[in-house]
Amino acid sequence: MCPLFRALLLFPLLAGLAGCAQEVDSAPEIPTPVVGAALYRVTFEASWSANTHADFPAGAHFSAIIGASHRADGFLFRPGQLASPGIKDMAERGNNTRLRAEISVLQSSGAAFRLLEGRGFSSPGTVADTIRLDATHPRLSLVTMIAPSPDWFAALEDENLLGTDGQWLAERRVPARAYDAGTDSGATFTAPDQVMLPASVIAPLLLPPAAGTAPNGPPLGTWHLERIR
Template sequence: MFKFIALNLFVLGLSACGGDGDGSGSTPDLSDSDAVYELEFKTNWTAANFATNFPSDRHFSGLIGLTHNSNAKLFEAGTLASNGIVSMAETGAKGTLKAEIEGLQNQGDSHSTVDGGGIPASASSVNLTFGISQDHPLVSVVTMIAPSPDWFTGINSVPLFVDGKWVEELEIQLISYDAGSDSGVTFSSANLATTPRATVTKLTTDRADTDFENGVHAVTSQSIGTFTLKKVN
């Protein structure tokens, strides 16, 4: 039985993308890691690729996640999002999610926090470095699609130690998700809380609202971006 990040279903205060710790992230302590990876996040989210209601101030909040074992998950489609995931998806804030990750570390289910910057409107990529151990060989990382009601993208439980060796390099086409906490239908929709909360789903809207269906472009199947994970030590 997976130990999901604890769910406390209370109404979260809403604010613009930002808040606690969505900047450049913290410097990782790699001293007790078995391997070190660089994560490069490149976005394809442009007016040319996703024209429908494309926001003028498109950006992504600071990357946040963890390395962990199979007992833990950051999020999963078809299940309720934790308060930390909801806070990240609605506002870009990291504080609640960091506290949940710390709880998993105290249980022994996570080795390290993955914490980095986001992508501002003027840029198209961002990099960070993280350490990982054989006892906690999975990595999960998320970021808010901003502006948006409660939409995010990222990876869940990607294994980097496979068949007795570390993966050298891996490129992942990202899926976009709806956290299930807000019923807005466009990037700039006013706050409209979903009560009760719905489960996490792949982002799908009417064609008049956005170009997304099942987490990718409805026509071209293009993803909102890619994560490239490269072993550097």
């Protein structure tokens, strides 16, 4: 067969294969599904009582819970670091004014999404509120003063409610962590104010239980996080 004739026969076949390759390469990519916003009911079930912890003080209560949904860099506090003025006021006096302003700054920068601020309540007891999260701000941090106390607080710390499958978790129960803000050196629930100079870093608070062998006692309560929308 003439080389020129063979080339003319192969040309349509090669052109067709090239066209198929172009069609495969130009096929549109399927976008990754984006999860929508979620609304969670947040319930703090306080179990702190004379039956669970030693030296239970008269008038025991928790201050108004405050916190936010946020990105990974939108934290309210970090153990091992100094307390912000807002965390100091919340932990020492149950005053949320400066912490609310700090959360507002995080919102303005895009690091935080929605604010949650509830009410104070006696312990044992229960309080509930709602907060919205989105895919950019899937984490939740909340704090409340352990009262009376020098500078102690309970927290939900940087809880991620977006699962590894990219879907919102239906429900989660998290023991409340107790912290010392490092701004007052009082050693008992009702100790008089003793400003710590220089201030120490935020650290886990060890509250011995009235009974049992756990090194830091049972938790002061439990955070119940439930998606409702």
